[in-house]
Amino acid sequence: MTSEMTARLLRLLSLLQTRREWSGADLADRLEVTVRTVRRDVDRLRELGYPVDSARGHAGGYRLASGAALPPLLLDDDEAVAIAVALRTAAGGLTGIEETALRALAKLEQVLPRRLRGQVTAVQAAAAGIPWETRGARADPALLAALAVACRDHEVVGFDYRTRDGTTTGRRAEPCHLVASGNLWYLLAHDVDKDDWRLFRLDRIARATPTGRRVPPRPVPGDDPVAFVAERLATAPTRHRAVATVHAPADRVRARTRGLATRIQPLDGTTCRLDASDDDLPRIAQVLSGLDVDYTLEADPAVLHHLRTSAHRTLRATG
Structure with missing residues (x-):
């Protein structure tokens, strides 16, 4: 030919x-x-x-026509840039995307010509979105893409990690899965130095660098990465405790609280228990205000003070 x-x-x-x-x-x-x-x-x-x-x-x-397998898609320069920007924006926290979408971003960025990669970065930097529905730190799309490639290739990555108390340490880890919970992204990885599984928040990772060392795939305990991450998050220590007994069925509350399904336990057919504990007081208030049903609350004094202050401010604003 x-x-x-x-x-x-x-x-x-x-x-x-x-x-x-x-x-x-x-x-x-x-x-x-x-x-x-x-x-x-x-x-x-x-x-x-x-x-x-x-x-x-x-x-x-x-x-x-539709076939048994997806044929290769041919994209012109503008289409490739548009798709990459859309995936980067979604991955950055404006909307929740599944791990499959993140893998698509990693594949696309890997084959983008250098000239188009620069355009994508420029458009992403110039066209900032307003995160109306999210609060807190957002993941860096470039970091998400780099870690997605490392997960796919089973390549050890080195990075600096900032803990809850503000201490920064160097880490080496074997990336396994990227999991989103609410508006936060987590990296599930096997820590090389500690020889144990660890969960890293992406907004606390800096200077991630591939080492070039590839390792065999390591099975996740229980063979379910999402369930493993959910269990770790449910038992992770938080700065502020807030547990609500909600007067609504658990399924209804799950539908109104994105990313907190593992923290909702049914008590009976009409009530459930929601653990809204968090490091961030406004985020606790956001979760509770979204319930739109009656509830009783067991919480730390700092949480109660923040909720009362917010409620009085709203009452004054409404006259």
């Missing part, structure tokens, strides 16, 4: 991915070839495994 024909087939495949259906004449005009050449090129795409449907007659045309 000549280079000219290969380039034309790639261009034809790209066109078929941009619209639901193309007429043979339109494709021939775009490719600057005859309709007969378009038919031959479509047959070549079919031989390569691309499911191209066609219909004869005046209203007929060509369209790329």
Whole structure:
């Protein structure tokens, strides 16, 4: 297959991915070839495994059908930049994304040409979003992408980590999974020096550097990374304690409290127990205000003071 024909087939495949259906004449005009050449090129795409449907007659045309496997997507420069920026924005904390979406970001950034990678960074820096629904530190999208690649490649990473008391230490870890809880991202990894599993908040990680050392995949205890992280978070120490007995079924409360499912325990069919303990007082208030049902609260004096102050401020504002 000549280079000219290969380039034309790639261009034809790209066109078929941009619209639901193309007429043979339109494709021939775009490719600057005859309709007969378009038919031959479509047959070549079919031989390569691309499911191209066609219909004869005046209203007929060509369209790329759904196949058994996803064909390679051909993106122009603008489309690649737009997708990378969208994934970076989502990964950065404006919206919650699943680990599969994060892997997509890692794959895309790995193959982006240097010139496009610079454009993505520039657009991301210039187009800041307003985090109306999130509070607290947001994960760095570049860090998320780098750690996602390390998880995929089972590559040991070195980084500086700041603990709850503000102490910063150097760590070496084997990244395993990235898990989102509420508006925070966590890295589940095996600490090389401590020879134990550890959970690292991404907003406390700095200067993450791949070491080039790859290791065999290490099974997570219980074979369920999300459940393992949820258990660790449920038992992790917090600065402020706040436990509410909520007068609503557990399923209803879970639907109204994003990322806190493991901290909700049913007491009976109409009440449940919610552990809203946290290091951040406003975040506790945000969780409780989102319940929209009656509850009783057991909390530290600092929590109660913050809630009372906020409530009095609201009463004064409303006259």
